[in-house]
Amino acid sequence: MFRLSQFIREIDNPTPVKPFRNPPGPVVIWNLLRKCNLGCKHCYSSSSNKDFSGELETEELFTVMEDLKSFRVPVLILSGGEPLLHPDIFKISKRGKDMGFYVALSSNGTKITEDNIGDIVAMDYNYVGVSIDGIGATNDKFRVMEGAYDAAVRGVKLCQDAGIKVGLRFTMTQDNAEELPKMLDLMDELEVDKFYLSHLNYAGRGNAAREDDAFFSMTRDAMEVMFERSLKAQRAGIEREYVTGNNDADGVFMLQWIKKHHPEHAEHMEQKLIQWGGNATGVNVSNIDNRGNVHPDTMWSHHTLGNVKDRPFSEIWSDVSNPLMAGLKQRPRLLKGRCGDCKYQAICNGNTRVRAERTTGDAWAEDPGCYLTDAEIGL
Numbered sequence: 001m002f003r004l005s006q007f008i009r010e011i012d013n014p015t016p017v018k019p020f021r022n023p024p025g026p027v028v029i030w031n032l033l034r035k036c037n038l039g040c041k042h043c044y045s046s047s048s049n050k051d052f053s054g055e056l057e058t059e060e061l062f063t064v065m066e067d068l069k070s071f072r073v074p075v076l077i078l079s080g081g082e083p084l085l086h087p088d089i090f091k092i093s094k095r096g097k098d099m100g101f102y103v104a105l106s107s108n109g110t111k112i113t114e115d116n117i118g119d120i121v122a123m124d125y126n127y128v129g130v131s132i133d134g135i136g137a138t139n140d141k142f143r144v145m146e147g148a149y150d151a152a153v154r155g156v157k158l159c160q161d162a163g164i165k166v167g168l169r170f171t172m173t174q175d176n177a178e179e180l181p182k183m184l185d186l187m188d189e190l191e192v193d194k195f196y197l198s199h200l201n202y203a204g205r206g207n208a209a210r211e212d213d214a215f216f217s218m219t220r221d222a223m224e225v226m227f228e229r230s231l232k233a234q235r236a237g238i239e240r241e242y243v244t245g246n247n248d249a250d251g252v253f254m255l256q257w258i259k260k261h262h263p264e265h266a267e268h269m270e271q272k273l274i275q276w277g278g279n280a281t282g283v284n285v286s287n288i289d290n291r292g293n294v295h296p297d298t299m300w301s302h303h304t305l306g307n308v309k310d311r312p313f314s315e316i317w318s319d320v321s322n323p324l325m326a327g328l329k330q331r332p333r334l335l336k337g338r339c340g341d342c343k344y345q346a347i348c349n350g351n352t353r354v355r356a357e358r359t360t361g362d363a364w365a366e367d368p369g370c371y372l373t374d375a376e377i378g379l
């Protein structure tokens with residue numbers, strides 16, 4: 001994840017540069033179940049509205065949580081499917097909070113209602129992220145449910161009114177990219193705390209939708225809009241987070257933008273971006289799926305490192321006898337093509353390896369999702 005507003009803040013309020021370092025344990029994105037009431041076209045977990053067999057039992061989840069705690073995992077992002085459809089979601093959430101995790105809920109928002117908002121408040125979630133992929137009918141088309149937009153916005157408002165930190169998550173494609181400014185207006189209107197722009201990745205149904213991807217010029221335009229909005233909010237004294245995911249070239253693109261618009265800050269910004277360090281798959285970000293399979297991140301569902309029913313997560317995650325994990329943890333990574341020659345590897349860390357693997361069969365080939373020109377990456 002690229003927290004771009006943190007870097008935008010550096011323009012007016014520079015902070016000291018610190019050395020790059022990894023946090024103690026990875027963030028765990030946990031797909032508690034695969035069932036979902038929506039059928040989103042870009043869903044990475046290919047969820048649908050039915051029960052799936054072989055999912056981890058709640059007691060098994062608790063055992064895994066003990067291991068995660070001792071492995072110093074700081075954050076649990078409870079996801080799905082739709083996590084609010086899990087019969088024990090509040091029991092699991094409460095256990096996570098009681099154990100001292102930062103617990104976030106990643107929801108499609110349509111199941112946040114007057115009936116359960118009291119329970120949601122009682123969980124004291126650190127963050128609730130709601131996915132909305134466009135205004136009104138655009139979202140409903142993506143999510144394949146009429147009324148999904150209204151239901152999700154209602155869910156956001158309920159959280160807002162209850163004082164929960166909430167954010168909008170927007171997965172951008174060619175079909176909804178032009179709605180980004182409207183989505184940012186919606187954030188302002190609802191006064192939500194955070195906006196997450198997720199670049200479409202190549203996994204699950206997203207893989208089949210590759211031709212529809214909004215890369216390159218559209219991505220560049222979108223990123224500039226994000227930078228400008230973030231700077232505007234900051235200068236208006238409004239606390240709002242702007243973050244992106246699934247394309248770590250965003251950090252390098254930001255540096256190019258700074259060089260153009262705020263050149264006096266370019267050197268400092270480059271050092272801050274190196275401190276961030278780019279892609280964290282297999283290092284600081286991990287994924288456990290509904291059946292207990294561990295993956296380097298959510299986009300690597302076709303590559304299983306082990307199962308928490310057979311082996312503790314801490315052992316699976318530390319095992320570098322798996323060549324993919326060894327390669328992901330290596331720094332610098334052994335990259336090829338443009339990524340291998342790129343001057344900004346220390347910022348980007350080779351971006352999203354699953355895109356390279358999906359398109360070439362080689363996880364260390366150049367990332368085809370890089371939207372920077374050769375000149376911009378120092379070639």
Ligand code: SF4
Binds near residue numbers: 344
């Ligand atoms: S060439 Fe590769 S390493 Fe360089 S910015 Fe693009 S994706 Fe990142």
